[in-house]
Amino acid sequence: MYKAGDVRVEDVPDPVLQAPTDAIVRVTYACVCGSDLHPYHSLEETSAGRRMGHEAIGVVEEIGSDVTRLTVGDTVIVPFAWSDNTCVFCRDGVTTSCVHGGFFDGAPSATQAEKLLVPQADGTAVVVPGGTDEALMPSLLTLSDVYLTGHHAAHKGGVRAGRTVAVIGDGAVGLSAVLASKQHGADTIILMGRHEDRTSLGREFGATHVVTERGEEGVAKVLAITGGEGVHVVIEAVGHMPAYEQAYGVVRPGGVISRVGVPQYEEAPVGFASLFGKNATLTGGPATVRAYIEAALPQVLDGTIEPGRVFDRELPLSDIAEAYRLMDSREALKVLIRP
Amino acid sequence: MYKAGDVRVEDVPDPVLQAPTDAIVRVTYACVCGSDLHPYHSLEETSAGRRMGHEAIGVVEEIGSDVTRLTVGDTVIVPFAWSDNTCVFCRDGVTTSCVHGGFFDGAPSATQAEKLLVPQADGTAVVVPGGTDEALMPSLLTLSDVYLTGHHAAHKGGVRAGRTVAVIGDGAVGLSAVLASKQHGADTIILMGRHEDRTSLGREFGATHVVTERGEEGVAKVLAITGGEGVHVVIEAVGHMPAYEQAYGVVRPGGVISRVGVPQYEEAPVGFASLFGKNATLTGGPATVRAYIEAALPQVLDGTIEPGRVFDRELPLSDIAEAYRLMDSREALKVLIRP
Known part of the structure; x- marks a missing residue:
């Protein structure tokens, strides 16, 4: 996003591991958040552009040497904030205040993209069980933000x-x-x-x-x-x-x-x-999504809840500017993005 | 109080029962509250004057025909807000939002006085057991506001x-x-x-x-x-x-x-x-004092807590202007008033 209303899709270098606790994830499902509409209304012009998006499901492509809970090939839910899941505030459940945490919004790597750098990958990403029905993915994607918010x-x-x-x-x-x-x-x-x-x-x-x-x-x-x-x-x-x-x-x-x-x-x-x-x-406050995922995952997998029904449109990443427009004009409630 | 800094002791007619749920209490212990200092700093001049005070212990002198829980002669604690103790909000414990409630501050009858009209007397006033040591009265008085706040x-x-x-x-x-x-x-x-x-x-x-x-x-x-x-x-x-x-x-x-x-x-x-x-x-918010008195009373009576230690001065009602001055200048922490 270069300024309010100006969303572009551009080729940029793939992210690379920067810390041994990082992982690289190939994004398979992303979306546009209501909170993305705030900068869509008010962002001042920036020559560098701002990378957007903070909700994702993806496949682990590469892990740092300190990552032990993830395996290349895992499908993972990535919450909108990263967190080590071990610090004093994470132990309290306030994962959005993690001492090693941060928000994907505006970060060097954001989720409305083909690939994503996930800091504190062991603490942040939650593995979706193998063999999960693709039809459940929209509901699982809501566990990265909207439903758990x-x-x-x-x-x-x-x-x-x-x-x-x-x-x-x-x-x-x-x-x-x-x-x-x-x-x-x-x-x-x-x-x-x-x-x-x-x-x-x-x-x-x-x-x-x-x-x-x-x-x-x-x-x-x-x-x-x-x-x-x-x-x-x-x-x-x-x-x-x-x-x-x-x-x-x-x-x-x-x-x-x-x-x-x-x-x-x-x-x-x-x-x-x-x-x-x-x-x-x-x-x-900012939802402490990470603290809730384990409890919500079975509810989605067994069909108790279908929070993915909030998605009423789906577009490819190449059309994401249209996704913003549709949500801003309220023609769409929430748009699923397939990179 | 006629304006900021202007506190006077005046003879006014004794209060009289106005509703069958009222009681008249002869005030034996009152005091000045930190919140009384706010009008003491800022009250605009008023020709009628404002009756002050919302903390009291006293003796029941007269009860309305609907009052069943109090007897003439009872020593009672009167919290800073009256409440029926039966309405939907009182049952939730939010006695300061009682649908028949109100605050003594600025009311026609307030506690820095010899006599006090207590509305909703059955709900509001709590009886102190007979024979209670006078030395406990300062601590019991704090159950009308300051300790329970x-x-x-x-x-x-x-x-x-x-x-x-x-x-x-x-x-x-x-x-x-x-x-x-x-x-x-x-x-x-x-x-x-x-x-x-x-x-x-x-x-x-x-x-x-x-x-x-x-x-x-x-x-x-x-x-x-x-x-x-x-x-x-x-x-x-x-x-x-x-x-x-x-x-x-x-x-x-x-x-x-x-x-x-x-x-x-x-x-x-x-x-x-x-x-x-x-x-x-x-x-x-305003302390729901009434909801806490029953639990706190035994703690004071058995000496578990001595919240009355906040009183570091005692003055007769006739000197109440001096009580305000002492608290405002921080020469006194909290002044007990004996009408």
């Missing part, structure tokens, strides 16, 4: 049986959060979104109510659904201020706002009138 | 064995939070404060470290104490922006900032650079 939101928000949940945003993360909230046992799941094709999938994923209104009207609708009480957990899957404002409008006293939309703001209301007065909790 | 901070922050805690602020709430964190099993309790007489009491309450530096320097000190990792739980017991900034500076990835200092700001940093990037959680 929804899961992170539900987990951090403390969603469980008896909890009411509002999910703000009907993008792929919002829909994933609906599916994850259902998996966490939520009884009432209110999806706030205006795109009927998306909210329909949301209902199939477990949404019990859809609220199409925004702002004050949307808040009033959610309060009406919950008998004026508000919801126990709000999942904010957008990242813009109006979504945040809706979130503290609908959260119940003592409730939780769990954010997974990357905030496009730094300052926000948190005082007596918004969070403090009603003892609301604000949580969330 | 510290407890709320520790509880909402998830303090437990194995957790490192930083308490920002060496006022009576901060010291109470130290004591409560110790009760919750914290191993490492870092008290950030500059007043040696106060931090000394903090050490007696359980602080393992005292950091006198503020701002960047204070953050660096806390990081050094925790091996660069930051603390699991930050208790912010001040309410001003520099304290909040310290809080997100010292919180560990995945950690919690628990606020009980009433925020003197509405907007604050919560984006990628402050909270979101490291998956930090922001929680807290």
Whole structure:
């Protein structure tokens, strides 16, 4: 990406191992993330270009001398952040704060490409069992980010049986959060979104109510659904201020706002009138995807969940500019990319 | 209080029962709260004056026809907010959001007075067992606010064995939070404060470290104490922006900032650079004191905790203006008032 709206496919040298803990992966499935649309809207012109993409499944082509858990030929899921999976923060499950970690976004090697350099490969990449049906690959790809970002939101928000949940945003993360909230046992799941094709999938994923209104009207609708009480957990899957404002409008006293939309703001209301007065909790952050993959993998393999249904288009890598356009114009929910 | 700095003692008509759920209490112990200093600094001139105070122990003098749990002559603890203790939010433990609740601060009847009208008396007031030693009254008075506000901070922050805690602020709430964190099993309790007489009491309450530096320097000190990792739980017991900034500076990835200092700001940093990037959680609010009194009462009665040690001065109600002055000038930590 050279500037907002300017995505190009270019030939660049193949990545090479730089550290004994690295691996080289041939990317077989990638995709475009809702968060990729933020630079697509706002990136300032850069002569060097910015390599894009942070979600991938691929085949291990080469491993560094210290890599012991991967074998050349393994099919692996590569989460959007690399992590050693052994440091003090990884042991806490906060893999996105790994002391040897980093994010593929904007890194020298990113996933919307034929080949990918994976740092801390033993800690980062998770092997998909041999012989796995190709039809499961889209769902497995969501374990690199989007589904487990929804899961992170539900987990951090403390969603469980008896909890009411509002999910703000009907993008792929919002829909994933609906599916994850259902998996966490939520009884009432209110999806706030205006795109009927998306909210329909949301209902199939477990949404019990859809609220199409925004702002004050949307808040009033959610309060009406919950008998004026508000919801126990709000999942904010957008990242813009109006979504945040809706979130503290609908959260119940003592409730939780769990954010997974990357905030496009730094300052926000948190005082007596918004969070403090009603003892609301604000949580969330970059999903610690790596910490959740092992538990989610069997659920996808046995068909318990089909998070890959968020992909409604597939394009070759050569057409990735079109993938961005389709997602930006909301003609596509999420585009699968085949390098 | 007629304006910032202007506190007067005046004769007003005794309160009278207004609802069948009310009680009239003769105040025997009251005090000045750190949060009373906020209007003491900033209240605009008001010809009517504002009745002050929200912490009290007293003797029930009169009860409304619907009051069944109290008897005339009972000694009761009155928390800083009234609540019916039966509504949906009270049942959740969020008593400060009671649908029939309110705050004594600024209400027609407040606690820095000889007599107090207690709304929702059955839900609000908690009886102290007959024959209780008068020497325990200061500690019992802290169950109306200050100690249980510290407890709320520790509880909402998830303090437990194995957790490192930083308490920002060496006022009576901060010291109470130290004591409560110790009760919750914290191993490492870092008290950030500059007043040696106060931090000394903090050490007696359980602080393992005292950091006198503020701002960047204070953050660096806390990081050094925790091996660069930051603390699991930050208790912010001040309410001003520099304290909040310290809080997100010292919180560990995945950690919690628990606020009980009433925020003197509405907007604050919560984006990628402050909270979101490291998956930090922001929680807290007005302490749900009422929900905690029954559990804390035996701890005070059997001497397990002595939270009343935060009172370092005692004055008659007639001298309350001096009590405000002493606390504002930091000549006193917390002043007990005897009407």
